[in-house]
Amino acid sequence: MDVREFRAGVREWIDEVGESLVPPIEDQSVDAQLNHQRRVQRLLFDAGWMRWGWPARVGGLGGSPILRAVLGEELTSRALVHTTSWSMHEVLGPAVAEFGRPDLVEGIFPRLLSGKEFWCQGFSEPDAGSDLGSMRTTARPHRDGWVINGEKLWTSWAHHATRCVVLARTGGPGSRGVSAFLVDMDTPGVTASPLETMAGVDEFCSTSFVDVEVPAQRLLGELDAGWRVAQFILSCERGPIFWQRGAWLAHHLGLLLETPLDGWSVSALGEAYQLLWAFRTTSKSTQDRIAAGDLPGPEASVDKIMIAAAEQAVFDVARELLRGDIETGDSARSRSWRREWAYSRAATIYGGTSEIQKDIVASRLLGLPRSP
Amino acid sequence: MTEALTIDAAERALMAVTLRELAEALDGPELAQALEAFGFADLLTEAPRDAVSALFTTLGRAGSMSTSLQDVLLQPLAEHLPTPRTECNVLLPGIGADVVGATDGEALTVRGLVIGARTAKVFLAPVTIQGELTWIGIEGSSGISTRRVEGLDPALAMIEVTGVDVAADVVVAGEPAVAAWTAVATAGRLALGYQILGAVGQMIDLAVDHARSRVQFGRPIGSFQAVRNRLADAHIAREGAAAALAGAWDADDAVLAGLLAKSLAGRAARIAATHCQQVLAGIGFTAEHPFHRFLARALVLDSVLGSAAELPAVIGARLISAGTIPRLVDL
Numbered sequence: 001m002d003v004r005e006f007r008a009g010v011r012e013w014i015d016e017v018g019e020s021l022v023p024p025i026e027d028q029s030v031d032a033q034l035n036h037q038r039r040v041q042r043l044l045f046d047a048g049w050m051r052w053g054w055p056a057r058v059g060g061l062g063g064s065p066i067l068r069a070v071l072g073e074e075l076t077s078r079a080l081v082h083t084t085s086w087s088m089h090e091v092l093g094p095a096v097a098e099f100g101r102p103d104l105v106e107g108i109f110p111r112l113l114s115g116k117e118f119w120c121q122g123f124s125e126p127d128a129g130s131d132l133g134s135m136r137t138t139a140r141p142h143r144d145g146w147v148i149n150g151e152k153l154w155t156s157w158a159h160h161a162t163r164c165v166v167l168a169r170t171g172g173p174g175s176r177g178v179s180a181f182l183v184d185m186d187t188p189g190v191t192a193s194p195l196e197t198m199a200g201v202d203e204f205c206s207t208s209f210v211d212v213e214v215p216a217q218r219l220l221g222e223l224d225a226g227w228r229v230a231q232f233i234l235s236c237e238r239g240p241i242f243w244q245r246g247a248w249l250a251h252h253l254g255l256l257l258e259t260p261l262d263g264w265s266v267s268a269l270g271e272a273y274q275l276l277w278a279f280r281t282t283s284k285s286t287q288d289r290i291a292a293g294d295l296p297g298p299e300a301s302v303d304k305i306m307i308a309a310a311e312q313a314v315f316d317v318a319r320e321l322l323r324g325d326i327e328t329g330d331s332a333r334s335r336s337w338r339r340e341w342a343y344s345r346a347a348t349i350y351g352g353t354s355e356i357q358k359d360i361v362a363s364r365l366l367g368l369p370r371s372p
Numbered sequence: 373m374t375e376a377l378t379i380d381a382a383e384r385a386l387m388a389v390t391l392r393e394l395a396e397a398l399d400g401p402e403l404a405q406a407l408e409a410f411g412f413a414d415l416l417t418e419a420p421r422d423a424v425s426a427l428f429t430t431l432g433r434a435g436s437m438s439t440s441l442q443d444v445l446l447q448p449l450a451e452h453l454p455t456p457r458t459e460c461n462v463l464l465p466g467i468g469a470d471v472v473g474a475t476d477g478e479a480l481t482v483r484g485l486v487i488g489a490r491t492a493k494v495f496l497a498p499v500t501i502q503g504e505l506t507w508i509g510i511e512g513s514s515g516i517s518t519r520r521v522e523g524l525d526p527a528l529a530m531i532e533v534t535g536v537d538v539a540a541d542v543v544v545a546g547e548p549a550v551a552a553w554t555a556v557a558t559a560g561r562l563a564l565g566y567q568i569l570g571a572v573g574q575m576i577d578l579a580v581d582h583a584r585s586r587v588q589f590g591r592p593i594g595s596f597q598a599v600r601n602r603l604a605d606a607h608i609a610r611e612g613a614a615a616a617l618a619g620a621w622d623a624d625d626a627v628l629a630g631l632l633a634k635s636l637a638g639r640a641a642r643i644a645a646t647h648c649q650q651v652l653a654g655i656g657f658t659a660e661h662p663f664h665r666f667l668a669r670a671l672v673l674d675s676v677l678g679s680a681a682e683l684p685a686v687i688g689a690r691l692i693s694a695g696t697i698p699r700l701v702d703l
Contacts, residue, residue, distance in 0.1 A: 073703075247699075253697050257691065257697070266692065267684045267685035269684075269691060270635075270687035273691060273697065274636055279612070281619035285618075302611050355601070358608075361607055366580050366604070368580065371600075
């Protein structure tokens with residue numbers, strides 16, 4: 001499937017299906033957002049669009065991963081799905097497809113793509129944020145499998161998820177002694193407690209694992225090689241996820257063209273757009289490299305820093321241009337902008353802080369000596 | 373078909389290598405002569421992207437200059453030229469101005485800059501005559517004065533042309549004049565954008581080398597996070613400008629993409645100038661250290677054809693009049 005043909009097909013399909021793809025405006029709860037996405041994913045899966053860009057062995061129709069970026073872009077640039085929840089299958093899907101046992105992946109992957117299941121990512125811990133290598137959650141051999149104990153933090157959508165990719169210590173200290181597991185969220189001992197964000201959304205959780213038994217086939221990749229899985233997942237975030245997020249930001253910038261614009265605001269709009277363009281052109285070459293089979297390396301830290309800067313610039317200019325809507329408005333539209341603006345505050349934090357990304361740029365791209 | 377394309381790509385790569393070698397080895401009139409002999413003006417028609425990016429990035433890196441910017445600016449004017457190309461210089465608007473001059477029918481006042489001037493008798497300048505953009509040709513004897521600009525970057529050897537009652541011939545007027553000015557400005561923005569990018573790269577390299585070798589408190593200063601973050605910020609700004617310049621050649625709105633690329637290059641110049649100078653500290657402030665040459669080059673070129681402070685408003689205005697946020701490039 002050729003990219004142009006795919007894009008044209010998706011656009012035609014969106015026009016045909018029409019209204020039922022538009023999310024509810026009044027109900028902005030996470031439940032409503034996820035229910036809507038399930039519906040959209042189901043329709044896309046049945047029409048085949050959701051399966052392009054994934055290999056046949058996981059139930060896909062093949063083709064370049066760029067097709068997934070294009071699908072995401074066509075959806076988020078019309079705000080038919082929310083960029084954040086649309087990222088879920090893209091964050092973990094590629095890693096599970098790559099590192100999961102074939103018999104495991106074959107059974108569950110179509111459920112992920114069709115929206116029957118959401119998955120979550122159990123990486124961060126109370127004492128392991130930027131310093132992920134210091135995580136304490138353990139997985140110890142138990143009967144034929146493993147038993148996991150520990151606490152994960154900032155696990156987005158954990159309370160709505162069917163499965164979780166959990167990083168746990170199986171060996172010595174540091175990043176070398178870590179393994180990755182795919183854990184069913186309904187296993188006894190798993191508890192997800194939602195944390196409300198400043199955006200007013202209970203999107204992420206504190207998730208505890210108490211004597212959680214995990215079968216051997218749920219190990220992803222090799223034992224003690226979970227760091228590779230984690231790196232792979234973080235790399236994947238720079239792919240189709242970033243592309244559709246950029247489109248979501250452009251959509252929001254476009255909404256601002258309907259506000260009265262003059263004086264300084266014209267320049268602020270131009271400034272936000274140019275940051276978005278710097279990101280888009282940089283990301284385009286990353287998408288091309290992924291399509292050519294390269295895993296994004298340290299240079300993708302640049303993409304991460306750029307999209308975070310663009311995201312905050314777009315919503316900062318929105319707060320100015322909407323003239324009080326974000327601060328004091330109570331319409332559905334105001335609430336939606338308020339939520340997006342608040343969420344953008346975290347853009348420089350989640351998925352690896354901008355400081356950690358800059359540290360990677362300094363060491364790996366500029367060759368500066370590491371701190372002692 | 374595939375073979376032809378491959379040979380073409382190989383030829384373009386070879387051409388880029390040659391341009392880089394010339395611009396690294398030569399400067400000024402010698403470089404101009406070598407580029408003329410190499411047929412740079414023809415390459416602008418055959419492979420503009422490779423020719424412009426290779427030559428101007430290297431000029432920025434080397435801190436050198438040649439008359440090749442004139443070739444770039446004159447190319448969109450080719451069908452309107454009153455005399456052979458080699459006898460013309462394009463006069464660009466002075467810093468902060470939109471055009472070189474204006475008249476409401478009375479005396480024509482002009483103020484403009486020539487960058488990379490060659491010995492030529494005619495200046496071509498975009499002016500407004502009763503509000504209409506018009507290209508005029510000005511001979512040296514027509515009431516203008518010229519001054520070699522020392523200023524912030526003496527080595528750039530710009531020429532300022534001024535005049536208060538200038539006799540000029542109309543070269544092209546009406547729609548074609550507007551179209552030609554848009555094309556000249558866009559071509560100029562890309563070339564200057566690449567030159568700025570080269571100078572930014574040089575500023576970063578100088579600061580990175582210093583941060584790796586300079587030891588304070590018993591360790592290289594490049595191991596301190598405050599220093600690392602500054603240089604990372606400069607690198608990220610540079611990468612954004614480089615990507616925007618590369619993307620400009622494929623964009624469906626070339627004018628908007630040119631504005632964005634120039635603005636982002638100027639932005640990178642400002643960020644790199646600030647952060648790299650701070651990292652280089654005292655030594656980078658001396659006349660002996662080469663840093664200041666690249667700082668001056670990048671900041672002076674930022675000011676020409678719209679600076680990073682001016683262009684966002686121009687870009688914003690274009691978005692408003694289009695009523696949409698263009699994607700410009702697709703996957």
